[in-house]
Amino acid sequence: MASNAAPAGGRLSAEDWIQAGFVIVAEEGIRALKLERVCKYLGVTRGSFYWHFDDMASYRAALVSSWGELRDTDRQVFARLREMPPRERLSAMVESFISPRHWRLERVMREWGRTDRAVASSVRAADKRVLNAARDTFRDLGFPPEEADTRAKVFFATGVGFLHLSGPRPDRATVREWEQFVDFMVKR
Amino acid sequence: MASNAAPAGGRLSAEDWIQAGFVIVAEEGIRALKLERVCKYLGVTRGSFYWHFDDMASYRAALVSSWGELRDTDRQVFARLREMPPRERLSAMVESFISPRHWRLERVMREWGRTDRAVASSVRAADKRVLNAARDTFRDLGFPPEEADTRAKVFFATGVGFLHLSGPRPDRATVREWEQFVDFMVKR
DNA sequence: ACCTGAACACCGTTCAAGT
DNA sequence: ACCTGAACACCGTTCAAGT
Numbered sequence: 001m002a003s004n005a006a007p008a009g010g011r012l013s014a015e016d017w018i019q020a021g022f023v024i025v026a027e028e029g030i031r032a033l034k035l036e037r038v039c040k041y042l043g044v045t046r047g048s049f050y051w052h053f054d055d056m057a058s059y060r061a062a063l064v065s066s067w068g069e070l071r072d073t074d075r076q077v078f079a080r081l082r083e084m085p086p087r088e089r090l091s092a093m094v095e096s097f098i099s100p101r102h103w104r105l106e107r108v109m110r111e112w113g114r115t116d117r118a119v120a121s122s123v124r125a126a127d128k129r130v131l132n133a134a135r136d137t138f139r140d141l142g143f144p145p146e147e148a149d150t151r152a153k154v155f156f157a158t159g160v161g162f163l164h165l166s167g168p169r170p171d172r173a174t175v176r177e178w179e180q181f182v183d184f185m186v187k188r
Numbered sequence: 189m190a191s192n193a194a195p196a197g198g199r200l201s202a203e204d205w206i207q208a209g210f211v212i213v214a215e216e217g218i219r220a221l222k223l224e225r226v227c228k229y230l231g232v233t234r235g236s237f238y239w240h241f242d243d244m245a246s247y248r249a250a251l252v253s254s255w256g257e258l259r260d261t262d263r264q265v266f267a268r269l270r271e272m273p274p275r276e277r278l279s280a281m282v283e284s285f286i287s288p289r290h291w292r293l294e295r296v297m298r299e300w301g302r303t304d305r306a307v308a309s310s311v312r313a314a315d316k317r318v319l320n321a322a323r324d325t326f327r328d329l330g331f332p333p334e335e336a337d338t339r340a341k342v343f344f345a346t347g348v349g350f351l352h353l354s355g356p357r358p359d360r361a362t363v364r365e366w367e368q369f370v371d372f373m374v375k376r
Numbered sequence: 377a378c379c380t381g382a383a384c385a386c387c388g389t390t391c392a393a394g395t
Numbered sequence: 396a397c398c399t400g401a402a403c404a405c406c407g408t409t410c411a412a413g414t
Contacts, residue, residue, distance in 0.1 A: 011397050035388060046388080048398045056388065114305070199378050223407060234407080236379045244407070380413070386406085394399070 012042060014052040014062070021063045026104035030112045033060070064119050067109060070102070071126040078133040086140040090155070090182050093134065097159050098170040098178075107163055131156050141186060155185055200230060202240040202250070209251045214292035218300045221248070252307050255297055258290070259314040266321040274328040278343070278370050281322065285347050286358040286366075295351055319344050329374060343373055 020041050024032050035056060039046050053059040077096055081089045097106075113120035134155050138148035158181055166174045208229050212220055223244060227234050241247040265284055269277045285294075301308035322340035331339060346369055354362045 034386090036386085044397095045399055047391080047400070050389070050391095051397055115303075117302070222405090224405090232378095233380055235381070235410080238408070238410095239378055378414085380411105382410095382412105384407105384409080386408105388403105388405085390403080391401095392399105393401105395397085 012044065012048070012052070016042065017049070017052055017059065018062055018066050021059070022067075022105060025063070025108050025112070029108060030115075033063075060116075061118065064116075064122055067105065068122045068126065070105075071122075071129070074102075074126075075129050075133075078129070081133070082136075086137045087186055089137050089140075090134070090186070091179065093130070093137075094159065094175065094178050094182065097130065098163070098175060103163070103170050110160075110163075127156070151185055155182065200232065200236070200240070204230065205237070205240055205247065206250055206254050209247070210255075210293060213251070213296050213300070217296060218303075221251075248304075249306065252304075252310055255293065256310045256314065258293075259310075259317070262290075262314075263317050266317070269321070270324075274325045275374055277325050277328075278322070278374070279367065281318070281325075282347065282363065282366050282370065285318065286351070286363060291351070291358050298348075298351075315344070339373055343370065 017038065020038050021033060024037055024041060028037075035046055035049055039049065049059075053062065074096055078093070081092050084092065096102075109119060109123055113123045131152055134152035135148050138151045138155075139145065141148075143151060159178060162174050162178050205226065208226050209221060212225060212229060216225075223234055223237055227237065237247075241250065262284055266281070269280055272280065284290075297307060297311055301311045319340055322343050323336050326336035326339045326343075327333065329336075347366060350362050350366050
């Protein structure tokens with residue numbers, strides 16, 4: 001009843017708190033990341049929080065670093081992508097980038113990064129990894145190094161742009177538009 | 189007794205609150221900028237604050253913009269400097285930059301800028317003005333445009349460096365060191 | 377026109393006691 | 396090993412009443 005996310009009947013782990021934080025932050029923004037709010041979501045009282053974390057500051061830090069690891073999983077996806085033909089690789093990146101699972105979190109982290117330096121640098125690091133993968137792909141497509149750089153940037157920037165222009169969840173139309181744009185980027 | 193800054197016997201103006209904010213922030217850091225703290229400094233109670241400002245957010249904004257104006261006064265100083273011979277101009281800039289009146293505020297604004305974007309952009313704007321004045325001066329000293337740029341940057345960066353390396357107030361030794369450095373920068 | 381002071385709201389943190 | 400719930404601390408904000 002009160003709890004929508006806690007493991008049925010069991011007690012919570014730090015991981016549960018982090019997942020709860022992701023959901024709240026994704027749906028209600030960083031402003032909503034208040035202890036009381038997370039407790040209500042998990043169906044526990046305030047005090048229990050302090051069994052898992054020292055304070056709100058370290059909880060936020062845990063969220064950020066956990067998001068970084070989430071992105072590292074993506075990096076492994078990118079690594080696997082290397083075996084695919086380049087054009088398909090780009091499509092896979094589009095899919096990965098806007099997967100419903102990461103969509104909102106991606107946006108909210110960018111917003112959070114505007115006021116929190118740790119988040120900002122996590123976002124930059126994550127961006128760099130995507131950018132590198134895209135650059136390599138364009139090189140594999142036969143573009144000279146510098147042009148591959150430029151195209152990778154445009155490719156990625158467009159993705160981030162779509163991210164902000166579209167609604168709360170990735171719609172099919174957006175994905176299609178991006179794909180068309182990728183077709184365009186790949187030519188010439 | 190309780191009040192160290194309020195106009196004797198009179199009531200306060202928004203300007204008094206801003207000046208109080210500068211003193212507190214300069215001596216105790218941004219963390220200390222709490223309503224209660226400012227009230228104690230001015231010898232009034234919390235409620236009176238709301239006569240002058242809507243809330244803490246707008247008070248902080250007022251502080252920042254007021255600091256910007258303070259720096260604009262400096263800009264006028266720089267404008268007057270143009271009539272001085274270039275080498276003296278640099279010395280005047282050193283003096284102005286590290287005047288006891290601005291020294292602490294300068295430091296604290298840079299610190300504050302690390303967590304507040306509005307402050308950060310105010311700081312950047314102020315820096316740019318100093319930098320431009322320095323660049324013009326090096327040009328007037330006969331350096332070609334690009335080298336004037338570089339020397340101005342070094343000149344200014346050294347100043348900022350001294351700002352952070354020295355104690356809470358500008359000591360004579362620091363000023364002397366900077367002056368010696370300026371001598372070096374001006375040659376060749 | 378400006379200030380007091382009580383009241384309130386909102387959060388985070390601690391901790392003894394529970395299961 | 397994890398949670399409750401009361402208590403506390405810390406701030407900002409409101410507002411009726413004062414001068």
